[in-house]
Amino acid sequence: MNVEDFGYFAFLVVIALIAIPIRRSRKKKKKQRSRNRYYSTYNPQVAHQTxxxxxxxxxxxxxxxxxxxxxxxxxxxxxxxxxxxxxxxxxxxxxxxxxxxxxxxxxxxxxxxxxxxxxxxxxxxxxxxxxxxxxxxxxxxxxxxxxxxxxxxxxxxxxxxxxxxxxxxxxxxxxxxxxxxxxxxxxxxxxxxxxxxxxxxxxxxxxxxxxxxxxxxxxxxxxxxSEYHVEQLKCYNCDDPFDPLEEVCDKCGAQRPRCMICYLDLKPSDKQEVVKHPCCQIYSHKHHILSWLKKNNKCPNCHTDLSHWSKKLLLQ
Ligand SMILES: [Zn+2]
Ligand SMILES: [Zn+2]
Ligand SMILES: [Zn+2]
Structure with a gap:
């Protein structure tokens, strides 16, 4: 074998060493993909279906x-x-x-x-x-x-x-x-x-x-x-009604609307007196969170510093 032939042979070996593992991993990925597709037909249906x-x-x-x-x-x-x-x-x-x-x-x-x-x-x-x-x-x-x-x-x-x-x-x-x-x-x-x-x-x-x-x-x-009208508890996120034992909205997954400070349920008509925390997407009566923040500057749920927010709230 002369030097030229040897060079050509070495080149072929290098190409094979690179190409074979790539092909194998591609095959493996393809197999995985088809397996994923197979399983995905068993996934539960998404919540917003008709x-x-x-x-x-x-x-x-x-x-x-x-x-x-x-x-x-x-x-x-x-x-x-x-x-x-x-x-x-x-x-x-x-x-x-x-x-x-x-x-x-x-x-x-x-x-x-x-x-x-x-x-x-x-x-x-x-x-x-x-x-x-x-x-x-x-x-x-x-x-x-x-x-x-x-x-x-x-x-x-x-x-x-x-x-x-x-x-x-x-x-x-x-x-x-x-x-x-x-x-x-x-x-x-x-x-x-x-x-x-x-x-x-x-x-x-x-x-x-x-x-x-x-x-x-x-x-x-x-x-x-005398009879009186009943106001229904509804999800603050999607308006879906809550039953008395439900903790999480069965339509959108949001938490039951409750004041973080007094733990009372928040009815739709309470919305004007209710504020959403900027830090963790939970709710409180405005006057309850304000009196909490007077003594403690942190969110009672996630402990984020809320001093700026409380100043904003006071101006509202
Ligand atoms: Zn909901
Ligand atoms: Zn409250
Ligand atoms: Zn928070």
Whole structure:
């Protein structure tokens, strides 16, 4: 081999040493990409999908409830605002709808294959009622209301025992409760909302109807107590309604609107007295954060120095 041939051979070896590893790593990357694509079809759908897509999503074989049927059964398909909720839907009802007692109805499928129904009441007479399936009770409650026909199935509790005893004694109501005895786990009616847990989608409508009748009777009996409008707690970021136990907005992921200083919920009508911290995107009543900053210049949440901001706030 002469020097020229040797040079050419060495050149070929160098090219091969560079090209082979590059080709291998390219192949590896390509393989990874296709694997990623494969997995991405299983990613959960993004939050801002339309309601129609969400209904299809909830009707994949894994879901035990037929949400679309449920909407039709409740005659809610024409409601002006039907939105997605994680594993379910939420509907704003109009004043002339059958369920106009509720300004909003939210139905969510829970992991243990129960349905949670949450409704914000439009107006209510101040009172509360809690009904639990007897088999799921560990400790006997004190204010129990004794309705002999229902005693084997439900534990019924309220602070307004006499009033609710009179109402629940109504035969029509007893009959409705008996029909629900195998499907109703829990029903709670408070001053401003109602929550129920049922195990079958076809139990939702009788349960909502039962609540309507309960409310009618309550109004007849406590007629001298004036009703008042309920203001619903809504996400400060996207206006999605919050239920009483929700800590994070199920639509946009924002925190429940709460004053950082007094920890009270912040209703939409509080917005004028509320300020957003520049440091960590949380809220406080303006006068509460101002009195906090008088003693301490730092954000109570993230400890950023806020002395400049407090001067600005005072001028507003
Ligand atoms: Zn939100
Ligand atoms: Zn406050
Ligand atoms: Zn902060």
């Amino acid at each position: 309601y129609q897509q969400q209904v299809q999503y909830t009707m994949t074989p894994r879901s035990t409830f037929d949400m679309e049927n449920l909407l039709e059964d409740l005659k809610l398909t024409d409601a002006p605002v039907i939105q997605r909720a994680i594993n379910g839907f939420q509907v704003e009802t109009s004043e002339d709808h059958r369920y106009s007692l509720f300004s909003e109805i939210k139905i969510i499928e829970q992991q243990n294959s129960f349905l949670k129904v949450y409704c914000t009441l439009r107006k209510i007479i101040p009172s509360s009622l809690e009904i639990r399936r007897r088999s799921s009770i560990v400790v006997q409650a004190q204010n129990e209301i004794k309705i002999p026909q229902l005693d084997n199935f439900f534990s019924i509790v309220s602070e307004h025992q006499d009033m609710w005893f009179a109402i629940l004694h109504n035969h029509e109501l007893i009959h409705r409760f008996e029909n629900l005895k195998d499907h109703l786990e829990f029903l709670y009616i408070s001053e401003d909302h109602m929550v129920a847990i049922v195990d079958k989608d076809y139990a939702v409508r009788p349960m909502l109807d039962l609540t309507l009748v309960l409310h009618e009777n309550l109004r007849d009996l406590a007629g001298d107590v």
